[in-house]
Amino acid sequence: MAIQLNHSIRKFAPSILLVLVGALLTLGAYSMHQRLTREKVSLHAAADAAQYQRALDQGIRSYVQLSRDLAGFIVASQHLEAGNFDAYMRSTDVLREHPGLHYIGYVPRIRRTAQAGSADPDYAYPYLYAYPRDARTVAAQGMDFSAIPARWNAMQQARDSGTSAVTSMHFYNRPLPSDRGQVPIIAVFTPIYDLAMPTSTVGERRAALRGYVFSIYEIEQMIERVMGPRFEELFDLEIYDGDARQRTVLYDGDKRPHVVMQDEDFPIAHRADLKIGEHTWQMYFFPKPFYTLRYSNGFGTTIVLLGLFLTAAMGYGAPAAIRRFRSRSQQLADAHRFDEVFQNHPSPVYALDLQRRFINVNAHALKEFKVSRADLMDKSVENLIAPENTESAREHFQQVLRGNTVSYDSAVIGGDGVRVEVCVIMIPVKVAGRVVSVLGIAENITERKLAEWRLNESKRMLQLVIDHLPQRVFWKDTDSKFLGCNEAACRDAGLTHPDQIVGKTDFDLAWRANAEAYRSDDRATLASGQAKINYEEPQQRDDGSESWLRTSKIPLTDINGRAVAVLGMYEDITDRKLIERQLEEMAHFDSLTGLANRAYFHHQLEHARVRAKRNGATFALMYLDLDKFKAVNDTYGHEVGDRLLKAFAHRVKGVLREADTVARLGGDEFALTLEDLPDREAAKAVAAKLVATMQAPFVLDGVELCVGTSIGVAFSSPDISVSSLVRRADEAMYRAKRGGRNRYEVDEN
Numbered sequence: 001m002a003i004q005l006n007h008s009i010r011k012f013a014p015s016i017l018l019v020l021v022g023a024l025l026t027l028g029a030y031s032m033h034q035r036l037t038r039e040k041v042s043l044h045a046a047a048d049a050a051q052y053q054r055a056l057d058q059g060i061r062s063y064v065q066l067s068r069d070l071a072g073f074i075v076a077s078q079h080l081e082a083g084n085f086d087a088y089m090r091s092t093d094v095l096r097e098h099p100g101l102h103y104i105g106y107v108p109r110i111r112r113t114a115q116a117g118s119a120d121p122d123y124a125y126p127y128l129y130a131y132p133r134d135a136r137t138v139a140a141q142g143m144d145f146s147a148i149p150a151r152w153n154a155m156q157q158a159r160d161s162g163t164s165a166v167t168s169m170h171f172y173n174r175p176l177p178s179d180r181g182q183v184p185i186i187a188v189f190t191p192i193y194d195l196a197m198p199t200s201t202v203g204e205r206r207a208a209l210r211g212y213v214f215s216i217y218e219i220e221q222m223i224e225r226v227m228g229p230r231f232e233e234l235f236d237l238e239i240y241d242g243d244a245r246q247r248t249v250l251y252d253g254d255k256r257p258h259v260v261m262q263d264e265d266f267p268i269a270h271r272a273d274l275k276i277g278e279h280t281w282q283m284y285f286f287p288k289p290f291y292t293l294r295y296s297n298g299f300g301t302t303i304v305l306l307g308l309f310l311t312a313a314m315g316y317g318a319p320a321a322i323r324r325f326r327s328r329s330q331q332l333a334d335a336h337r338f339d340e341v342f343q344n345h346p347s348p349v350y351a352l353d354l355q356r357r358f359i360n361v362n363a364h365a366l367k368e369f370k371v372s373r374a375d376l377m378d379k380s381v382e383n384l385i386a387p388e389n390t391e392s393a394r395e396h397f398q399q400v401l402r403g404n405t406v407s408y409d410s411a412v413i414g415g416d417g418v419r420v421e422v423c424v425i426m427i428p429v430k431v432a433g434r435v436v437s438v439l440g441i442a443e444n445i446t447e448r449k450l451a452e453w454r455l456n457e458s459k460r461m462l463q464l465v466i467d468h469l470p471q472r473v474f475w476k477d478t479d480s481k482f483l484g485c486n487e488a489a490c491r492d493a494g495l496t497h498p499d500q501i502v503g504k505t506d507f508d509l510a511w512r513a514n515a516e517a518y519r520s521d522d523r524a525t526l527a528s529g530q531a532k533i534n535y536e537e538p539q540q541r542d543d544g545s546e547s548w549l550r551t552s553k554i555p556l557t558d559i560n561g562r563a564v565a566v567l568g569m570y571e572d573i574t575d576r577k578l579i580e581r582q583l584e585e586m587a588h589f590d591s592l593t594g595l596a597n598r599a600y601f602h603h604q605l606e607h608a609r610v611r612a613k614r615n616g617a618t619f620a621l622m623y624l625d626l627d628k629f630k631a632v633n634d635t636y637g638h639e640v641g642d643r644l645l646k647a648f649a650h651r652v653k654g655v656l657r658e659a660d661t662v663a664r665l666g667g668d669e670f671a672l673t674l675e676d677l678p679d680r681e682a683a684k685a686v687a688a689k690l691v692a693t694m695q696a697p698f699v700l701d702g703v704e705l706c707v708g709t710s711i712g713v714a715f716s717s718p719d720i721s722v723s724s725l726v727r728r729a730d731e732a733m734y735r736a737k738r739g740g741r742n743r744y745e746v747d748e749n
Contacts, residue, residue, distance in 0.1 A: 063101070110124045165277040196436075198534075356381050356382065481506070493509045532554075623726075
C-alpha cells in the first residue's frame with residue numbers, strides 16, 4: 001500500500017508541480033494586469049492634473065498681474081477720474097479675461113484724525129473707484145477697507161514689501177434676497193507709491209504710500225471657471241491655506257476634506273504648492289472614478305480563466321504550454337500598457353525612444369499638428385520643433401533621461417507650415433527603475449501667447465499715456481544708455497521717434513556738453529539707491545542755446561532690491577528762471593546806475609558789521625552827495641541829470657576795489673563800504689581820491705558839467721549799531737557840504 005502511494009506521488013508530482021506553477025503564474029499575470037491598470041490610471045490622472053495645476057497657477061498669477069497693470073496706469077495718470085478709470089477697465093475687458101473677478105478698483109490713503117478702534121489712527125482707506133460700477137459699489141463708496149482685519153493685514157504686507165499681497169479667505173453676504181448666504185472670497189492688494197519719494201526701506205515705503213489697487217475674487221467661481229466644466233468629471237480638487245497644524249479650506253470640490261480626514265480610499269493623483277504673496281496654497285488632486293472606469297475591462301477575468309485552463313492543460317504534462325502562456329501574458333500586457341492613454345487622451349500625446357524617435361502617437365496629435373502617422377513614426381522629434389527651440393528641447397530631454405519630469409514652452413512647425421506654440425510635459429517611463437522610453441504631452445498654448453500679445457498691447461497703451469504727460473520722461477540702464485523715453489523727451493533730443501533713443505547715451509544727443517554731469521548724476525543715484533528729486537540744473541545745447549531744467553531721478557530695482565535702471569523726469573523752467581532773475585535785480589539793484597539799492601546796501605552793511613566784529617577788524621562807511629546836482633537838473637533837464645548820475649557812479653566804481661560795495665540810496669545820494677582796511681588813513685586816502693576824481697568836468701553831448709562831491713566818513717567799532725554808523729556818516733557828509741563842498745569830513749568817534 002505504501003509502495004503504491006509513493007508511486008502515485010512520483011507519478012503525479014510533475015503535474016502537481018505544474019499546477020502549482022500555473023496557479024502562481026496565473027496569480028502573477030492577474031496581479032501584473034491589475035498593477036499595469038493602476039499605473040495607467042495613475043499616469044493618466046497625474047498628467048491631466050499637472051495640466052490643470054499649470055492652468056490654475058497661470059490664472060492666479062494673471063489675476064495678480066492685473067492689479068499691477070492697473071497700479072501702473074494709476075501712477076502714470078496725474079489726474080485720475082471716474083470716467084477715464086472706467087474707460088481703461090472696459091478697454092482691457094477684465095471681467096471676461098479674468099473669470100471669478102467680482103470687483104477691481106482703487107483705494108487711496110487719506111489722512112484723518114485719530115479714532116478709537118481704527119486699524120490705522122493716522123489714515124483712512126476709503127475705496128474711491130470700483131469696476132463694475134453697480135448698486136453695491138455705489139452704496140459702499142467711502143467704506144474704510146482697513147476696518148476689515150483680513151484686508152488690513154494684506155494691505156500692511158503689500159505696503160511694507162512693495163509687492164502684491166493676498167488676503168486670507170473671508171466672506172461677504174450676497175446682495176440679493178434670493179442669494180442669501182456668505183460667499184468665500186479673497187482680495188489682492190497692490191501698493192501705489194509716490195514716485196517723488198524714496199521706497200528703498202520699509203519706513204520709506206510706509207511714508208511714500210499713496211494707496212492701493214484692490215481686486216476681489218469669489219474663490220469657487222474663480223477656480224471652477226478657470227478649470228472648465230470637464231474638470232469636475234475628472235477630479236476632486238482640495239486647496240488649503242496654511243500649514244498642517246492650522247489649515248484653512250479655500251476650495252473643496254465635493255465638500256469632503258479627504259486630506260484632513262486622511263482618507264486612504266482616495267489616493268492623491270497630484271500635489272503642488274502655489275506661492276502667492278505671503279500665502280502658500282496647497283493643492284491636492286483626487287482622481288474620480290472616470291479614470292478607473294476608463295481602464296476597467298474583462299481582461300483580468302480572462303487572465304484568470306485562461307490561467308486555470310492552461311494550468312489544467314499543464315497538469316497533463318506540457319511544459320511548453322507554460323512558456324506559451326508566459327509569452328502570451330507578457331505580450332498582452334505590453335500591448336495594452338499605453339494604448340488606451342494614447343488613443344483617448346484629450347491632448348496630443350506621443351512616445352519617444354531613447355534616441356528621440358517617435359514610437360507611438362495618438363490621433364489628437366496628428367490632427368493638431370497636421371501630419372500623418374507615416375510622417376512621424378521612427379522619425380526624430382526634431383523634424384517638428386521650430387529651429388530656435390531645438391537646443392532647449394535637447395537639454396530638457398536629457399533631464400528626462402535622468403528620471404525627472406519636466407515642463408517647458410516650445411514651438412512646432414505643423415505639416416501645413418503653420419507655427420503652433422505648445423507647452424510640453426515630458427514624463428520618463430521606467431521599467432525596473434530604468435528609463436526605457438519617454439511620454440510626451442503637448443498642449444496648444446497659441447491662444448495664451450495671443451493673450452500675452454494683448455498684454456503687450458496694454459503696455460503700449462501705457463506708453464501712449466506716458467507720451468502725453470507734460471513732463472519729459474526717460475529711463476536708462478546702469479551704463480547710462482537710454483532704454484526709452486516719451487514723445488516730449490524725444491523732441492528735446494532732436495529725434496523723430498522714441499525708439500531712436502534706445503542704446504544712445506547723452507554724449508550722442510543735442511546736450512552732449514552736459515553729458516558727463518548727467519552720467520555722474522545717474523551713477524550717484526544708482527549707487528545710493530535714493531531718489532534725487534526736483535533739483536535744478538543748466539543745460540547747454542549744440543545750437544548754442546541755454547536752458548534751465550528741474551529734474552528728478554529715481555533708481556529702479558529688481559525683486560532682489562538691486563538697482564537695474566534709472567527713471568528720469570524733467571521740465572523746462574527757463575522762463576521762470578528769467579523772471580526770478582529780473583525780480584532779483586529789481587529787488588536789489590538800482591535800475592538807472594546798476595548799483596545796489598538802499599535796501600540791499602543796508603542788508604550788506606549789516607553783514608559787514610558782523611564780519612568786522614567777528615574778526616576784530618575795522619571798516620569805513622562813506623556817504624557821498626553830488627554838489628550842484630539840482631542846478632544841472634534845473635538847467636538841462638532830468639534826462640541829462642540821469643546821465644550825470646550814471647557817469648558819476650562809473651567814476652566811483654573806477655576808484656574802488658572789487659570787494660568794496662557801492663550803492664545809490666536815492667536821488668544824488670550814494671554810499672559805500674570799505675572793509676579789511678589796515679588803518680583809518682587808508683579810508684581817508686580813498687575819500688581824497690574820490691574828491692580828486694570828480695574835479696574833472698563831465699562832458700555829456702558836448703556840454704561840460706563841473707560838479708564835485710561832498711563825502712562823510714564814519715568808522716565801525718565793536719559796539720556800534722548800523723543805524724548809529726549811518727547817522728554819523730550822514731552828519732559828516734553834511735559838515736563837508738557846510739564847509740564849502742567838494743571835500744570830505746571824517747567822524748572821529
